[in-house]
Amino acid sequence: MxxxxxxxxxxxxxxxxxxxxxxxxxxxxxxxxxxxxxxxxxxxxxxxxxxxxxxxxxxxxxxxxxxxxxxxxxxxxxxxxxxxxxxxxxxxxxxxxxxxxxxxxxxxxxxxxxxxxxxxxxxxxxxxxxxxxxxxxLAGWLTGVREHRPQVVWKVATTLDGRVAAADSTSRWITGPQARAEVHRLRATCDAVLVGSGTVLADDPQLTVRDAEGRTALRQPLRVVLDRRGRVPATARVHDDAAATHLSRAADPAALLTELFDRGVRRLLLEGGPTLAAAFLAAGLVDEVVLHQAPLLLGDGAPMVGGLGIDTITSALHLTITDVTRLGGDVQIRLRPTRHTGGPTTGGGS
CATH class of the missing domain: 3.40.140.10 (Cytidine Deaminase, domain 2)
Incomplete structure (x- = not known):
């Protein structure tokens, strides 16, 4: 070449x-x-x-x-x-x-x-x-070919001390407008956006893609809510007509990914809270992390990820930084977990 x-x-x-x-x-x-x-x-x-x-x-x-x-x-x-x-x-x-x-x-x-x-x-x-x-x-499509599941991109916004919500549970606008706009651009690159029922109950997000003026984009990713206990009310904004929504009662992350893969999802944005993030990380099912970090300190409140069953530094989950970008007053860090990925290669596009 x-x-x-x-x-x-x-x-x-x-x-x-x-x-x-x-x-x-x-x-x-x-x-x-x-x-x-x-x-x-x-x-x-x-x-x-x-x-x-x-x-x-x-x-x-x-x-x-x-x-x-x-x-x-x-x-x-x-x-x-x-x-x-x-x-x-x-x-x-x-x-x-x-x-x-x-x-x-x-x-x-x-x-x-x-x-x-x-x-x-x-x-x-x-x-x-x-x-x-x-x-x-091609990363998402190749993950589908090799592992028969969607690529999972975990997006999380935190303070400098890794908090995603204050002690009183308030979490809105941890990051500034440029970082929030970047989230909408990221959603637009994905086939589906996933949260848990706890996030819906706490924040009632709409999970849509909007432009800089707040207008809803024509093309919307599938909204996915993991709601094993049927807690999401019919009045939640994820039930509006702005985009399609899929409620899942899958038993674990692997089962959920199989469910979504069968629906044609090849790139999934994980925006759930600490518990859902921990479940995907512990299962080795996060392919990329997009971390938005704001120059704030809380000292208390919800951590960015729940328990991973790691009790010593030698067992820590290692990640590789692939990009660092400044977004106004915040910082975006892209990382990839250091793990083996692979599997049988069958099937393909159409």
Missing amino acids: NAVEQAAMARARELGERVLGTTSPNPPVGAVVLDADGAVAGEGATSPVGGPHAEVHALTQAGERARGGTAVVTLEPCAHTGRTGPCADALLAAGVRRVVVAVPEPTALAVGGAARLRAAGVDVELGADQQAAEDGA
Whole structure:
């Protein structure tokens, strides 16, 4: 992969990020088509289910300039016919001479695109900047392929001393407006938002995506409430008509994730309180943490996470910081638990 193709791959990853939360259960892929001189001729990202894939959008935009050019794609072009035709065939019809792929197709259903292209004389490079693509927009879909569950992103807002609520249970506006706006952007990238019944009873959140002016977005993630004892009243705001809501009585986090996976959820935002967070962490089912920390001290009140059954420092749950960003007067820290992830690879997108 040369420098021009590397820049195109970075752009393809960005395009995939832009459609996070809109493509499930299909993967959010980005694609860039370079003409024969290496100039950008077209770009695209996966449409919602039933619409064109990223490669088709990019080829349509490129038109005749695609002939003799290069397609740069975050996921290997599919070779099967589902709701749309094979992207490998679309690339061949457009006359591209080279295809650069970040992530080889991991599913038995859609694999074969690279082989089909090579058989037709197209130069194919697999595994270009693969890790960056796997850690980006494709992370949730890949978790589904490998572990048959949604990717779980735990978002939590705390004071400097790790409190999510004061001793009198007040918790509203721990962080400032920029951090709160970032939460809405984060929700928009997810297929579903999860809280427990305790959070609903304490805060009565609406769990919707709103813009900077407070307007409700057109596309809303599924609202999920874990309510094993049927405590959530019919008057709770999660029952309004702003978005769909799913009440679950699943026995544990793993069962809940299976339930949501079967509904097409591939990226789940966990916004529940300390008890629910602890349950997911203890089960090893948190893939990413988005921590918003405000420059406040309470000294008492609800902790950010409940008991994890850890009684010595050597057993502590280790996390790796992947990004630190200032949000007004607050700080956003992104982390990933240090643990093995993996499992059988079956199934795939459609």
